[in-house]
Amino acid sequence: MxxxxxxxxxxxxxxxxxxxxxxxxxxxxxxxxxxxxxxxxxxxxxxxxxxxxxxxxxxxxxxxxxxxxxxxxxxxxxxxxxxxxxxxxxxxxxxxxxxxxxxxxxxxxxxxxxxxxxxxxxxxxxxYPDRMNLTAVKAFQKVRLFNFYRFNKPQCHVYIKLSKMKYVKVFNQGVKYSRADLDRLKIKEVDYLYIRNEDFQKFQVNFFRNNFLEFDADVATPDELQEKLEFTHAMLHELVLNLGFSEDAIELTEKSLEAIFGIVDKDLNLSDLLRRFRGQDDYLYDHSYLTSVIACDLLRKMNWWNEERMEILGFAALFHDITIKNPMLAKITDKRDEELKKYSEKEVKKYLKHPLEAFELILEYPNIPSKVAEIICQHHESPEGDGFPNSLRPINIDPLSAVFIMAHDFVNALEKHEYDEEKLDFIVNAMRSRYDVGPFKLPLRAFLSRYKAAA
Ligand SMILES: [Fe+2]
Ligand SMILES: [Fe+2]
Incomplete structure (x- = not known):
């Protein structure tokens, strides 16, 4: 039906x-x-x-x-x-x-x-206009797993269905769960969780009243904020992939970005930031979030800061890899990366198209600045002119894309070295020799003034 x-x-x-x-x-x-x-x-x-x-x-x-x-x-x-x-x-x-x-x-x-x-x-x-008798309400009601990304503390026990008669508790009433807990269920292809019928009323009230995704960046601790942003990011990807950018999705994105800008505003502390990411297992989210923070910080250092540019970079950072399902693939930046050999021809082909796919998805929405789509399309172009999908020469890369590409590359390098601050020197030097060209020159100067002292 x-x-x-x-x-x-x-x-x-x-x-x-x-x-x-x-x-x-x-x-x-x-x-x-x-x-x-x-x-x-x-x-x-x-x-x-x-x-x-x-x-x-x-x-x-x-x-x-x-x-x-x-x-x-x-x-x-x-x-x-x-x-x-x-x-x-x-x-x-x-x-x-x-x-x-x-x-x-x-x-x-x-x-x-x-x-x-x-x-x-x-x-x-x-x-059933002709039905004669009432159908009984089931003892357990099903709720799509996706809905549990809206909050992180259930008001009632939550179950997983093993067979027609057997339900096993996965989350306890009043006990917090993490995004990683939900992601693990998702990987196991659990589409629905279950709630006892008598708890359903409580669940509905909670569902409507819950303000989990509405946050005040000034009041939340950095850990709380990160937790909320992680859930929001997962929700947003689900919403956008299934339905496109609704007004609510755009509003949620703007709220996330406001929180992220709050972090950049408080004078970014790289050591704190890296400490928080060490040992994390959610790469898609980590690198979207870190890229937005680093890119916006570079913008500020370059004195290019304005709200519109921050929003454009932030938006691009949150959605640039939206069509990639496997987080391992999101770690690859270069089309010649040896890692790609582990994947089938079809997977590689799809991967090489992901900037274009996300570009086309975003272009459909007139209230998202077209610059966001352009940056997303260019996010795997390179200072050597051999990136993908278009192998653009540096001179043809948009200056705002150049800021994004550098921030994205930096974040990937940090991840490759497990967010180890000792490796910063090595990473910064590699960036220095790569990016002293065309539209990358300005952000490189800002980058070096920011991180040379740290390295
Ligand atoms: Fe990426
Ligand atoms: Fe990408």
Whole structure:
């Protein structure tokens, strides 16, 4: 059973998706925050008969379009698929919905706010209009693993399902878990965690009230901040890869960047920073975060600092490797790296395309500065002119990309030497001989004035 669900509020959509997945067994929910994206998706499905979906659930808040127009074109193509409006406004206040209820017997309206029990009744009424008896609510409710990145301390016990009857506790009520704990489950391909039905009410309240991802950089300790940023980064990658950049995703990114800039503002202490990363196992996150901090710090040293440039570099740092799934691949910067020989031809090909893939993903969003996409596209170009994907000569590399490339290279070198400060001298000297060319000259000067003394 497939459902199309359009709602631009990430938190609300995630919660109602949890409900849907518990009400309807084995349903696949296609989520959208924008009507335009949902429309594109439906267009591609229109050759699969008149009812490729069980129903469409659409909030009036869907971005990039008008619900009335969206419904009109939907109704033309999918006359036998029920359409459910999900909104605070009654249907007669929504334009373009005049004959809505007469088009299909199961077309309906879910008035928000609604209790989970009433939502369940409404949904079952749409899917099984002729049902005679009530289906029992299961003893355990499932929640996608991804949702647990929104907080780090559950208000109830959380379980993993081993078999139809067997559930084992993975997180205890009130006890913190880390991003690495969730990542380990993800690697084992655990898609869902489970909560006892009687705890579900608590979970929902917690889910909505939780402000874990809203942080105040001034109050948090560096460790707390790092913890929050790690969770946020994981959430953001999930959100963006599955749905693209919704407004909520962009807002979350901006909040992360604000926190990161706060760190740069407090006069960056490299020793502290390196100490925190030693022994960490989450390279994708570590190097995105460190690259943003080092790049913004260089910008400041160069007197190029302004909010717009900081945001551009920070944004690029958080998303430049978004299409890389294997953290080991993110450690490779050079297309001739011997490490690449360990991977199949297909994996290498995909890896060599990752700057372009992320470039194309970001370019689709007009509210993200196009410079972000450009930097991402160039992040594996090199001062020798033999980088990828375009083997750009240094003269053709954007000056802001040059700052990014240097910061990224520096962070990779630090990681290769296990964040050992003793190796700083060696790393800085290698950078000095490589980067004294074209657009790299200015950031190199700032880099040397920053790290020569440390080396
Ligand atoms: Fe990278
Ligand atoms: Fe990369």
């Amino acid at each position: 497939e459902i199309v669900f359009i709602d631009s509020n990430d938190k609300q959509r995630s919660l109602y998706r949890i409900y849907l997945e518990n009400i309807l067994e084995d349903c696949v929910v296609h989520e959208f925050f924008s009507l335009k994206n949902a429309h594109k998706f439906l267009e591609n499905r229109s050759d699969k008969g008149e009812r490729p979906f069980t129903f469409v659930l659409a909030n009036t808040n869907g971005r990039d379009g008008d619900l009335g127009e969206f419904y009109e074109s939907f109704h033309q193509k999918f006359k036998t698929t029920p359409f459910v409006i999900f909104s605070e406004d009654p249907v007669d206040l929504i334009s373009g919905m005049d004959s809505f209820f007469s088009h299909h017997p199961q077309n309906s309206h879910i008035q928000l706010p609604i209790s989970p029990a009433d939502f369940r009744e409404k949904v079952l009424g749409v899917v």
